[in-house]
Amino acid sequence: MTRRELDAAGITDPGLRAAYARCRQLNARHGRTYFLATRLLPVERRTAVHALYGFARWADDIVDDLDRHRTAEERDRLLRCLESDLAHGLRTGGGDEPVVRAVADTAERYSIEHTLFADFLVSMRSDLHVTDYATYADLRAYMHGSAAVIGLQMLPVLGTVVAREEAAPHAAALGVAFQLTNFLRDVGEDLDRGRVYLPADLLAAHGVDRPLLEWSRRTGRRDPRIRAALVAAEAMTREVYRHAEPGIAMLDPRVRPCIRAAFTLYGGILDAIAEQEYSVLQRRAVVSRGRRAATAAAGVLRCAAARWRVRTSDQAPPLSATSRTKGPAQ
DSSP, X not given: OHHHHHHHHTOOOHHHHHHHHHHHHHHHHHOHHHHHHHTTSOXXXXXXXXXXXXXXXXXXXXXXXXXXXXXXXXXHHHHHHXXXXXXXXXXXXOOSSHHHHHHHHHHHHHTOOHHHHHHHHHHXXXXXXXXXXXXXXXXXXHHIIIIIHHHHHHHHHHOBSSOHHHHHHHHHHHHHHHHHHHHHHTHHHHHHTTOOOSOHHHHHTTTOOHHHHHHHHHXXXXXXXXXXXXXXXXXXXXXXXXXXXXXXXXXXXXXXXXXXXXXXXXXXXXXXXXXXXXXXXXXXXXXXXHHHHHHHHHXXXXXXXXXXXXXXXXXXXXXXXXXXXXXXXX
């Protein structure tokens, strides 16, 4: 499948093909939910999505260092090296790291704003020293760089049937909704890393603080105050999903099944959290294989229908002038 994707995208340079393949591996290993949805994209656009998510995962792995082999200073140095390599790659199309080569090529092909990558790295660096957020506004400022910019990077790749500026707020909201979902699912794991991403004021409104979360994580015991706080966080997250959803209809019809599948699968994580009685400090909520398979199957059917409509119409639905790119012909 990798060779087919690369050929369809018009990527012929052997080194660049290897760089994109590396990004695909990272996306497949770390982002199972979104990787499944990506398989529903038109084949020629998948490599760009792998590059964007592969780069994000590469930076995130530096920050988290799950094996705890590196100090904060070492991780900061690696992030700064990555930032320098990316700046060089965006200027020249090169880069020492394969993921940088791929993402720089994607940025050039699809005219993605370079400031979006800079904002992303600012948020990644903050994870080295910021361990909690006093308010939702503080968390949103962080998520602009860590999540909203991912949605904005994706827009030129996906294409829109409206002006890109109209779709942008919804794309940013979808990135935020996905990350808030991850924060809820990963409360326990993030706590193990010394971080709490749920806003302190939301927790305090239900009588919850970090020591109580740590007690629950350590003992495996639950507390009704924690459950109430998680229910409130879920409601906050679902509100962001409601803001994001209208943007799906603004996308190129051929990519809507992919984004709809991702929307459904990530929403399914919230459903799983609720079904497991918000026991995220004791175990990780996952979407069942059956539900994932059903979502994928529905997506395949929607893909087939969308492509049939395009083929049988006089011409494909026109993309907005601002969303046309220098990428391969569709």
